[in-house]
Amino acid sequence: MTLFVNPDRLRADFDALAAIGAVNANTDAPGVHRPSLSPAHLAARQWFLARAAAAGLETAVDAAGNHSAIWRARRFAAPIRTLLLGSHLDSVPNGGRFDGALGVLAALEALRTVQEAGVALPVDLEAIDFTDEEGTLVGELGSNALAGSLTPAMLAQPRGGRAALEAGLARAGLSEAALFTARRDPATLAGYLELHIEQGPRLTQSAIAIGVVTAIVGITSYRLTYTGRANHAGTTPMDARQDAGLGAATFTLTAREMVVRDFPGCAVNVGQMRFEPGAFNIIPGLAELALEFRASDAQRLSELEDTLLSLAGLVARQSGLQLALEPLGGCVPAPMSARAQAAITAAADSLALTHIELVSGAGHDAQVLAPLTPSGMIFVPSRAGLSHSPDEFTAWDDCVNGANVLLRAALKLAETAA
């Protein structure tokens, strides 16, 4: 049987969801403001459960606030495993309508399509909306809780601050201690598939419909501090300065050149820079910069780290500055499952959709689930590569293509997962 999602029903859901927490609603760039566990986010989750129930699906909310719609395979012999399809309904502050929302709605639509078609599958299907993917509070909180990788340390110093986390949990009726009980036994899972907008320009630039994600990049961050000597900017000759700002500027430029030349496909960013004492008329005695870099496999990430730190030290020596390195951690690269990739590729082929392999430069819940269960991601084009903005946009045909690929990849993975 050749299944397709119902594009009109999916569109109606998409528009209804986009109205919850809407910003700039009547402009060319309508967006949504649904930070994790905010009233608008909680309203969106309630709406999702109501839509699932209206379709006759089971609903569930776990101890980490992950919201699910469940289609039961109705086989009574032997334990049935669950194939998760999902994404997230939270947004960054003043974000777009597509990031996360498309994946949850396509998952729901896939379940409805399977249910209507009366397909027999060897696994249950669960459309899941993970808590706090965007990290307004902790970042990938729900998927980490489900995967059992949530730690007390992640909750002790959350990126959004303790107060915001406590307020959000209270608003959602969640208990911090109980978050850890949301863990699921990997033996009960058949895999995880997520449809998401690319958030980069590669699909749109090459006019390709579907991205088959091969890996989600690993990310490492450091705070670098160059120290020289603050001094009078008028009386200190140019050749007698220890200008920490020059070290920071040199590193920033050279790091970029080096990554472009020697690490194709990797990324480096200096996202912030700050000088002390920071006056027009004082040579910077200290320059602090925020460094982050990404690579799609662990070996490459480690090489990139070695190279950038060596460069930072070289710049310090050449400039007569001291260098302090503060490692801020990050996450390891997550290769996607070969079986999941094959299922996505076959699904795209069955729909005669063009596709390429892509690395995800952004983090996703799939990277948390990948060590646990065969995981895969499907990307659809982002106009101009934009996301995290009301300007985020994906053509509706691309959304429907993505939902059909998700549906068929799920069927394919379900068959091989039995």
Next chain:
Amino acid sequence: MTLFVNPDRLRADFDALAAIGAVNANTDAPGVHRPSLSPAHLAARQWFLARAAAAGLETAVDAAGNHSAIWRARRFAAPIRTLLLGSHLDSVPNGGRFDGALGVLAALEALRTVQEAGVALPVDLEAIDFTDEEGTLVGELGSNALAGSLTPAMLAQPRGGRAALEAGLARAGLSEAALFTARRDPATLAGYLELHIEQGPRLTQSAIAIGVVTAIVGITSYRLTYTGRANHAGTTPMDARQDAGLGAATFTLTAREMVVRDFPGCAVNVGQMRFEPGAFNIIPGLAELALEFRASDAQRLSELEDTLLSLAGLVARQSGLQLALEPLGGCVPAPMSARAQAAITAAADSLALTHIELVSGAGHDAQVLAPLTPSGMIFVPSRAGLSHSPDEFTAWDDCVNGANVLLRAALKLAETAA
């Protein structure tokens, strides 16, 4: 008659003054904290008047709080002009013992020496302590008031803030409106001489005793803002970025290289840099930098300005960024009087002291007085070129040499000013 200052009396005054507002008093780096019109600064000024009175000199405080000791020439025919000798008793927060203080004490000592010697001079001598040279409140407030170059605009948005200015004036018993009445008719002035520490390394590096200042640099400041596009630091390929931070870093490095190569003797400083939105994982969409540059003559300062602004624009075009320039003003270069320079040189020669011509890279009250009356400055070596710090230090012999040069240059200038 060949006059010398009394080095022991000068030293006793120096030590007594250094105890007022002392910081780190019992360490190797004793400093002073006498921000303008702070209680410690006011105490230092009272002490100065008392020392002058004890020497039998007249004392005066004008409407701008400038404190003076006056030696009268005692000629009763025709109006007598006044040769000003001075500096300032305020310090930067946690500054050094020499900056400003040495010049005021040497001026007082010069008057005492002249008085004791019973020299006949055709001018009055006035040792003057100018209000707020360092700019904790306004910057060169007292000299501007005396010169008639103080404007209401300078008081409306003072660099230290209105509250600090109002509190300081109240503490000193000064009226804001009356500050403008401190103006003196240039016809009543015979010149201005100031002894000061160099605050740079040139004298100490070349082991020269005396710097004859030829000019005080002009300073121009701009706020530069590069605007690109804030974007996801993971999903945006390296070659598809509009990274405002790279523009700011490129400008910072290239500006320095250009000034070193093409503008010898000039200075450029990027004292602060700030990126927006300023996150590890977001490509900077905006980079703002604090630019200041200095040159010792107006033509050169203008050429430097043209070159730096052209460079800033070129970097923007090459990096695909927008550039906004906010001019923040500054001050024009102040050439020192040829007669004052000749008097200082002759004085140093008469004492067999080595001397070189120097440009002052820092601002001084002499730059405010230079357009008004023949002005000159004498520099003595600063250890390691340091100032504005408790580590500021000048060997005592160098201080005495400077005081003797001030004394003899004053006598020389007085003769030719009659």
